[in-house]
Amino acid sequence: MGSLCNTSSPVPALKFRGGLDRCGNPNSSVGSNSKNGSVQLPMGSFSGNSQPKIVTGEAGYVLEDVPHLIDYIPDLPTLPNPLQDNPAYSVVKQYFVNVDDTVAQKIVVHKGSPRGTHFRRAGPRQKVYFESDEVRACIVTCGGLCPGLNTVIREIVCGLHHMYGVKKVLGIDGGYRGFYARNTIALTPKTVNDIHKRGGTVLGTSRGGHDTGKIVDSIQDRGINQVYIIGGDGTQRGASVIYEEIRRRGLKVAVAGIPKTIDNDIPVIDKSFGFDTAVEEAQRAINAAHVESDSIENGIGLVKLMGRYSGYIAMYATLASRDVDCCLIPESPFYLEGAGGLFEYIEKRLKENGHMVIVIAEGAGQELLSEVLRSSHQQDASGNKLLQDVGLWISQSIKDHFSRQKKMAINLKYIDPTYMIRAIPSNASDNVYCTLLAQSAVHGAMAGYTGFTVGPVNGRHCYIPFYRINEGQNNVVITDRMWARLLSSTNQPSFITAKDVIEDSREEEEPPKTPKTQMSDDNSTDDKLMVNKEMNGHAVTG
Numbered sequence: 360m361g362s363l364c365n366t367s368s369p370v371p372a373l374k375f376r377g378g379l380d381r382c383g384n385p386n387s388s389v390g391s392n393s394k395n396g397s398v399q400l401p402m403g404s405f406s407g408n409s410q411p412k413i414v415t416g417e418a419g420y421v422l423e424d425v426p427h428l429i430d431y432i433p434d435l436p437t438l439p440n441p442l443q444d445n446p447a448y449s450v451v452k453q454y455f456v457n458v459d460d461t462v463a464q465k466i467v468v469h470k471g472s473p474r475g476t477h478f479r480r481a482g483p484r485q486k487v488y489f490e491s492d493e494v495r496a497c498i499v500t501c502g503g504l505c506p507g508l509n510t511v512i513r514e515i516v517c518g519l520h521h522m523y524g525v526k527k528v529l530g531i532d533g534g535y536r537g538f539y540a541r542n543t544i545a546l547t548p549k550t551v552n553d554i555h556k557r558g559g560t561v562l563g564t565s566r567g568g569h570d571t572g573k574i575v576d577s578i579q580d581r582g583i584n585q586v587y588i589i590g591g592d593g594t595q596r597g598a599s600v601i602y603e604e605i606r607r608r609g610l611k612v613a614v615a616g617i618p619k620t621i622d623n624d625i626p627v628i629d630k631s632f633g634f635d636t637a638v639e640e641a642q643r644a645i646n647a648a649h650v651e652s653d654s655i656e657n658g659i660g661l662v663k664l665m666g667r668y669s670g671y672i673a674m675y676a677t678l679a680s681r682d683v684d685c686c687l688i689p690e691s692p693f694y695l696e697g698a699g700g701l702f703e704y705i706e707k708r709l710k711e712n713g714h715m716v717i718v719i720a721e722g723a724g725q726e727l728l729s730e731v732l733r734s735s736h737q738q739d740a741s742g743n744k745l746l747q748d749v750g751l752w753i754s755q756s757i758k759d760h761f762s763r764q765k766k767m768a769i770n771l772k773y774i775d776p777t778y779m780i781r782a783i784p785s786n787a788s789d790n791v792y793c794t795l796l797a798q799s800a801v802h803g804a805m806a807g808y809t810g811f812t813v814g815p816v817n818g819r820h821c822y823i824p825f826y827r828i829n830e831g832q833n834n835v836v837i838t839d840r841m842w843a844r845l846l847s848s849t850n851q852p853s854f855i856t857a858k859d860v861i862e863d864s865r866e867e868e869e870p871p872k873t874p875k876t877q878m879s880d881d882n883s884t885d886d887k888l889m890v891n892k893e894m895n896g897h898a899v900t901g
């Protein structure tokens with residue numbers, strides 16, 4: 360049997376506002392001006408109707424909790440979790456997550472520093488708020504493709520079916536617009552059995568087409584009461600407004616987000632699924648660039664990788680490969696001409712080695728593109744800025760420079776594997792990660808939590824309120840040790856001038872008041888790396 364509420368919690372004297380009390384019971388102070396606890400509004404861009412649920416405790420402890428159905432539908436009956444009779448779980452010593460369990464966002468702490476933000480630990484609860492027969496779940500995938508989408512779909516369907524006896528699961532065809540414009544697809548363990556071996560999403564995806572009213576009408580009309588939404592930053596913002604509308608209408612519908620982005624740019628979570636697979640696949644392109652450039656005099660192999668605003672794929676692919684001489688990402692400005700510039704470095708490298716490999720993220724150097732190219736201001740259907748092809752531009756610029764200069768004839772081969780790195784099935788470690796994400800989402804929805812995104816924080820899966828996921832973007836921090844590791848591995852110039860350093864140190868004296876992402880706050884990249892290593896070793900637990 361699972362554990363009961365643990366009264367010997369390591370978190371003493373908690374103060375609550377809203378939602379559940381420390382034993383997982385509804386707290387009557389929801390929405391009231393309870394004196395029971397201080398409320399500290401989080402940083403970021405929360406703009407929903409519902410109030411953030413902030414619980415404070417001693418030593419600067421803060422729990423940023425997720426909403427629960429009972430917050431706006433009091434007196435919902437509970438049922439024992441059917442998992443307690445599931446043979447697969449009967450051997451597990453403690454298969455229910457202790458209701459007190461939270462996960463610290465900050466694991467590197469200094470003597471006397473506040474304990475900081477925590478999130479509710481994901482996993483099965485002793486009580487559920489849905490009967491198996493009552494559940495009518497749906498799954499939707501939105502935004503760009505990513506390895507592992509099908510695995511998440513499969514594991515939601517199988518998790519609901521095998522763990523909770525849920526038989527009715529619908530797939531929404533073609534992203535958000537599919538709620539009101541397309542037919543649904545019936546999903547059963549049988550129909551999804553093999554899909555994790557395929558790239559893409561069997562449900563289809565789209566950008567744009569988010570009409571909150573129509574989507575919630577469709578949810579209501581179809582009698583759907585659990586909505587699983589898989590997608591990136593835009594999708595999670597869409598999920599947040601769907602949740603708010605559902606809450607406004609007082610519907611017993613749990614909304615769970617599963618973060619997806621090949622760019623790894625979603626904040627708070629350790630990393631996004633499919634990222635490792637994409638980095639692995641990028642190795643093939645980098646290897647080809649290396650072979651090509653190494654086989655010809657003054658060969659330059661240039662590889663363009665995805666990464667609209669975040670250079671994680673380029674950075675990790677470079678670090679993994681060791682064949683790369685220069686990695687260019689959106690977060691690290693660079694320049695072409697003059698001392699310390701890219702052309703000077705290329706010349707030096709070719710003289711030393713006879714060949715070189717350059718990796719460039721699609722969002723790098725956009726500010727260098729000519730005004731004509733930049734001024735097109737094109738957007739995709741979701742309003743994302745469409746970038747100019749920096750790979751073609753930089754290839755041409757390098758060729759022009761060396762032909763103008765006439766000192767050195769170069770041979771440049773441009774490889775653009777953009778879609779090849781994301782249109783593939785997920786690798787083994789991403790498959791395990793996707794399974795944990797899907798099962799955590801299912802456990803959360805069955806337990807009545809809603810308005811949350813699931814994801815690992817320091818290796819432990821958590822329920823994270825939408826506003827935290829939607830507050831910013833995860834970017835490579837070029838003053839962190841990880842970028843320094845890359846610079847020392849490639850030996851490329853940092854493209855930072857003495858003037859930049861002086862200006863930067865002035866800024867450091869007055870640190871920004873709101874750190875943009877977890878990667879740029881107190882948790883160093885070193886710790887993230889350790890966690891990621893654990894994840895690859897399948898040591899992530901729910």
Ligand SMILES: Nc1ncnc2c1ncn2[C@@H]1O[C@H](COP(=O)(O)OP(=O)(O)OP(=O)(O)O)[C@@H](O)[C@H]1O
Binds near residue numbers: 568593597621
């Ligand atoms: N602020 C928003 N409010 C409501 N819906 C949104 C919002 N932003 C984006 N969406 C919707 O979310 C869906 C996906 O958004 P988008 O195309 O930006 O991809 P994404 O989820 O960010 O994935 P990725 O960028 O990783 O490919 C689209 O259908 C879009 O209409």
Ligand SMILES: O=P(O)(O)OC[C@H]1O[C@](O)(CO)[C@@H](O)[C@@H]1O
Binds near residue numbers: 621
């Ligand atoms: O061409 P699509 O499908 O819009 O996707 C391209 C974009 O998707 C991403 O992979 C994720 O947002 C970006 O790196 C890229 O710019």
Ligand SMILES: [Mg+2]
Binds near residue numbers: 502591592593
């Ligand atoms: Mg996006």
